[in-house]
Amino acid sequence: MTPATAGALLTLAHPALERSRANRVLAKAAKALSGVTFHDLYETYPDFSIDIEAEQQRLVDHDIIALQFPLFWYSPPALMKEWLDLVWLHGFAYGLGGDALAGKRLFVACTTGGPAQAYHAKGYNRFTLDEFLRPLEQTAYLCGMVWETPFVVHGAAMKDDEQLKAEALRYQARMSALLAADHAAEGA
């Protein structure tokens, strides 16, 4: 790893960001922070043909890997999955010699359409959101990364502008805290 690594890579996947209310507001709030590199996957790779080298370099260059997405069918949107499949390769992210991401933090920020009570053993989604995010948590583990508590906005579609604004501030604060912790670690 080069010593020049710093900051957060905010990788966003939303196939229709122009129609999204929550994710736009959230991304805007996080983007405003210094130390955040914003990376919009659907904007960069509309044809799904991902530039693997460039993506790997981006990951290497940052200490915090933040993934922001709306939950589609209990998973990240297709392009984010494709991005994981293509970029987080054996020998790079995991496996023999695959330590490029070791020690970095993986931070998931995710929005759901359903209300919080739906993500519960007794709710109609039957599992908690933490359980749905297990694959990503395990990815972090396999890559030797630190799994940060996810930031979740439930029932994003039902929130009004004021509520979304509050969520955006909460998100911004969370991201700031991560950056500050990262900064402190750098200094140490």
Place this chain on the structure above:
Amino acid sequence: MEPFLKQTLVYLGAAVISVPIAKRLGLGSVLGYLIAGVLIGPAMLSLVGEQHDVMRFAEFGVVILLFLIGLEVRPSTLWEMRKTIFGLGGAQVVGTALAVAAVGYLLSLPWQTALAVGLVLAMSSTAIVLQTLDEKGLRQGPVGRAAFGVLLLQDLAVIPMFALLPLLATVAPDVHAGDAGGHGASLISHLPAWAQGLAVLGAVGVVVGSGRFVVRPIFRFIAEARLREIFTAAALLIVVGVAGLMQSVGLSPALGAFLAGVVLAESEFRRELETDIEPFRGLLLGLFFITVGAGIDLTLIARQPLTLIGLVLGLMVLKFAVMFGIARIAGAQGRSAAAVATALAQGGEFAFVLLSFTVGAGVIGADLAALLTATVAVSMALTPVAMILYERIAELMNAAIADVDAEAPNFDEGEPDIIIAGFGRFGQITGRLLQANGFKSTVLDSDIEQIELLRRFGRRVHYGDATRLDLLRAAGAEHARMLIVALDDREKTAELVETARKAFPNLIILARAWDRRHAYDLLANGADAVERESFEAALALGSTALQKLGFRAHKAYRATSFFRRHDRKTFEDLKPMWGQEEAYILASRDAAQTMDRLLAADLARMRPGEAGGAWDTAARDEELRKLAQRQGRSGGEAEPAEADGWTGTPPQG
């Protein structure tokens, strides 16, 4: 000097001196022309003699104006405007005529004369109103739309007025004076009424029919011959011909020209016609305004100043009040109603014609007619002043009244978002994609056969050479967002990009380039983005080739994307080098080598027979194999990475 030369010198000189000054002073060009007219007229410098011939020539400016307006109005638009035209326009004519007649009656005119005066003064000046609105950029808005509707009905109303006015005669008609305006008299005036009606219908039929079936083939023929000046001549010929035909059956030539314009509005030649005739409109209208200015009888004003001032102000206030009321009733905002009413508060050029006609028919006395003629002329001259005054007042009130008009819909189809130059095999595909996504485009093409074909498929394509700046302007380049250059000609493409970049700095210009060299040239000349015309198609063919050679579809797709990405990157990387031959060639060779190397690497990763293309598990498989060898069996339960149990996919935990 020959009288003709002298006259030309005087008119042109007066215009060239006074119009720019008036414009600089914020008075607008119409006022400039009118002042120039007053200055050179008999009352002041008396540089021009008999006005009548010049006046007739100048009235042709109004004819051309209406032809051009007609070109902008599709029959469908006209139909949509029927409420404005007949409702607003009809109410204005009837309302103003009655109001003026009532005042006249109170001033102890006989009721017949009062009514005739009312009808005559109900007319407004198409030329002055539209020119003034144009200059203020109000033509396309709700104000311009309403004013235009009213003016159109007035032009229509002239026809029944010619029939109606003689019935109001109080004294024996003076047969000779009827010729004065040139409109009242016609070739068919000696025919019985039914034959006249038939002739009128016939003339309209000829205009509509020939617009559809004769004019277009002729234009097509001329367009194929590529003779621009003959195209212009043909365009003028149409206007003159229609005007003459209409006049011969006693209809307004301006109305005829408007009709001809409407008929041709749907044609592919609309933009080119507009562009070719435009300069004539400006000059002839200017001449018209000068003659109006010169026709203002200052001696009459000097003799009866108070009467005239009273008449002018009375007329304008009355017309304003009636129009304002009607517009308000029709649901217009206070501000737009005031703007329309101000714009239409003068007498019109038809008033001159109708006045001389009524004198001839014995409806209005010659003295009264002279007074009214002066009133109308002065009110015309005051229109631009009134508009300036209105604007000042509106500005003052601006703080109090919010501008609601801004959101009102446009009069015409609206400005296009995109202009597409060249609608051949390339432009069409781009155009279809954009149109399918809701963007309005104006298409220009100069291949007449192609246009024919496309029109048969229902596409709206205009004839014209897009490298002409004036034509681009007519197509709306000043307000459009984007110009797409898809011409079938390398040189013309470069020329158009350069011209358009200079003239319209805000326009986004995209161009189809031949090859890489052409692409660099276009970018250097101001194109915002280029696409090498054969690039994507060639890639698509290459991708198909890969599939036929045994690649799976997605792998072929990926290989193609990979190539595209690197080629585009090289294109960008080498851009600064373009123009320095040596450096470019060196760098280009270098880039080609890099590309080969990268492609080879990517291909190696995607070699057929190996696991999963770029979802590269080769390294992992190798590692697992070694592990299995160490443990003496295939696969290792302990390793998290193989938990998915089969190759070709990334770890799934």
